Amino acid sequence: MSVMPFRGGAAREAELLGAVLEVLRETGYDRLTVDAVVARARASKQTVYRRWPSKAELVVAAFVNAVSGGPAVPDTGSLRGDLLALMDVLLDELDELGDVIAGLLGELRRNAELAAAMEQHYIGARRRSLLAVFERARARGEVSPEADVELLWQAGPAIVFFRALVSGEPVDRALARRIVDRVVLPLL
Amino acid sequence: MSVMPFRGGAAREAELLGAVLEVLRETGYDRLTVDAVVARARASKQTVYRRWPSKAELVVAAFVNAVSGGPAVPDTGSLRGDLLALMDVLLDELDELGDVIAGLLGELRRNAELAAAMEQHYIGARRRSLLAVFERARARGEVSPEADVELLWQAGPAIVFFRALVSGEPVDRALARRIVDRVVLPLL
Amino acid sequence: MSVMPFRGGAAREAELLGAVLEVLRETGYDRLTVDAVVARARASKQTVYRRWPSKAELVVAAFVNAVSGGPAVPDTGSLRGDLLALMDVLLDELDELGDVIAGLLGELRRNAELAAAMEQHYIGARRRSLLAVFERARARGEVSPEADVELLWQAGPAIVFFRALVSGEPVDRALARRIVDRVVLPLL
Amino acid sequence: MSVMPFRGGAAREAELLGAVLEVLRETGYDRLTVDAVVARARASKQTVYRRWPSKAELVVAAFVNAVSGGPAVPDTGSLRGDLLALMDVLLDELDELGDVIAGLLGELRRNAELAAAMEQHYIGARRRSLLAVFERARARGEVSPEADVELLWQAGPAIVFFRALVSGEPVDRALARRIVDRVVLPLL
DNA sequence: TCATAAGCGAGACGGTACGTCGTGTCTTACG
DNA sequence: CGTAAGACACGACGTACCGTCTCGCTTATGA
DSSP: OOSSOOOOHHHHHHHHHHHHHHHHHHHOTTTOOHHHHHHHTTOOHHHHHHHOSSHHHHHHHHHHHHHTTOOOOOOOSSHHHHHHHHHHHHHHHHHHHHHHHHHHHHHHHHOHHHHHHHIIIIIHHHHHHHHHHHHHHHHTTOSOTTOOHHHHTTHHHHHHHIIIIIIOOOOOHHHHHHHIIIIIHHHO | OOSSOOOOHHHHHHHHHHHHHHHHHHHOTTTOOHHHHHHHTTOOHHHHHTTOSSHHHHHHHHHHHHHTTOOOOOOOSSHHHHHHHHHHHHHHHHHHHHHHHHHHHHHHHHOHHHHHHHIIIIIHHHHHHHHHHHHHHHHTTOSOTTOOHHHHTTHHHHHHHIIIIIIOOOOOHHHHHHHIIIIIHHHO | OOSSOOOOHHHHHHHHHHHHHHHHHHHOTTTOOHHHHHHHTTOOHHHHHTTOSSHHHHHHHHHHHHHTTOOOOOOOSSHHHHHHHHHHHHHHHHHHHHHHHHHHHHHHHHOHHHHHHHIIIIIHHHHHHHHHHHHHHHHTTOSOTTOOHHHHTTHHHHHHHIIIIIIOOOOOHHHHHHHIIIIIHHHO | OOSSOOOOHHHHHHHHHHHHHHHHHHHOTTTOOHHHHHHHTTOOHHHHHTTOSSHHHHHHHHHHHHHTTOOOOOOOSSHHHHHHHHHHHHHHHHHHHHHHHHHHHHHHHHOHHHHHHHIIIIIHHHHHHHHHHHHHHHHTTOSOTTOOHHHHTTHHHHHHHIIIIIIOOOOOHHHHHHHIIIIIHHHO
């Protein structure tokens, strides 16, 4: 007498990760407990631990699942517009998942595999989008040849992360505009 | 016939925070337990919890105590030299206490009081040093009047934190030099 | 490849109570620690506290478990023999578990549920045995009709408890004989 | 600017014991804490521990102080009246201090000195009163020569203690009368 | 008259136990 | 065989109480 139809492995996996996100949104990362996730998904702990070996991996999986795909490379016609569009996406994500990221940073320092997953699916995806935007601008001649693009792409995200996670200052679109207009663009 | 001299409250406090740092250095933030600290300091849990209401506050206190005072404002004669000196301090601190910071960021998001303490004694102290350096440079005419100093001071720290804590890229003096020469100075 | 066979809840419960008794015998009631019990049984505190909400309830459960069943109703052929047999059982129990009883009396006064359990399984069982002996004697005509059996059954136990727990006088078989011959039997 | 006049050692001692009794009456023996006593008496812990080496000794001292002197030997003219008068005193004391006695019994088993103090000042005093009453009755010829007075004096107290502390049955004057009329007097 | 000791309040301290919580492993019973 | 349910060992948390200690003040006594 099951109260729920059987669901294959992949579908169940998505449900579990969804439950993780729900609990994350309600309680934050470190108040999240595997028991809460399991109760939310009407699952068993074994069902979770069969797939992810620890709470950290579970949360990273849910996080990556939530942000995966990453931002589409925008095409507003101007470099400035593209940059602002990407910064907006970053801001929204930080707003929603900043707690999760902050909670995970400690784990990432100790678990290279987790760190690699985050780099690959989160930071990496955003880096690739930014670099694509820069590349297109370079093709249009908007980028000075001696600009250190490998360093510059992360100036914007870095400042936003720094304020959101470390210094606690507000991050909003005005800030994004300031960064783009007074830091990134002048250096290109 | 006491086997040990009496130590006033303030002295005991310093000993406790010292024990926290020792344990932090040996075991890392997340493996740190209050019991370990207490054993190290030959203290009782009450002695700790009388002063700091939770493990997080204890660790923040130890961190703040370790970095407080902040970097002396350097005076190498040139803006570039001063900036590099400050970046070096930042790098050393991150190297030594990066794990602690990463572990604490989650707590800071949920505890405004802790966040304020960190901002006041850690980030704030470094911001004040950097701004003092900028101010001196401005007096010497090395800073363009329209430079957004309030934003620029954090470009260096932000990039360093971003790489050290979020993207996992290496941070070293070469990077510091790159940041100063290709981001901060050009924008001034 | 489990290193130990699974034991159902009921079996585990018996093991835990056994560990309590072991620790009781070794260290006495007041020195008994839940941690010691847990270590002895290779159990977790949760496993204990899941079943019994406090140390007191745990100890009462172990005590009740140890004495439950109570003394078989003896049948020596004579009332005097039966009474002496029951008193002997009482003496042995007091000798072995007197410390535990003395330690528990304080708790029992504040916890009616615990007191009821003790009355039901310890005192009650002994009362029932004594009354059965009296009843059989009455059937044989050895009991005067106007004897206050409801009061008399507890004269023996009461004196023994009084001396063992309160006044600190020795209790031995000679005393038991004295009580039976000079108090109980004459009043019947 | 002291808020309280100085009190010599003996007077302070009585105040402290009074505070113990107050706290005992409010919270019972095992919920009593030395800190509570100290707060109640506006005293310092050292002031308590200078006089009594442990909580148990403190409470026993307060108890003995409260019941000291013991019951005056009554003289109602009849043995029965005298016995009932003494039983009434016992009942009142048990009613008021039963919790304390129950809480202390565990300690007494482990601390012979404490047990001796209780026996001397509490049980002993009551035994002496009862024996005096028996002795007077014997002089009047009310006591059979072969009665085991050394055993009989404790029948009444024992049954009362047993019911009050162990079996949890009610103790009242009707019970006292029953004990005197159906147990003690018939055996004399 | 003043200092010097003794008792005191206040309360911090080391130690030990408590009862709670969370993780990751495990067993059972069901479908 | 995968699952829901949930017991379990382990280990950390934060609280409570005991008995010892130090401090600084007040009182009592002796020079």
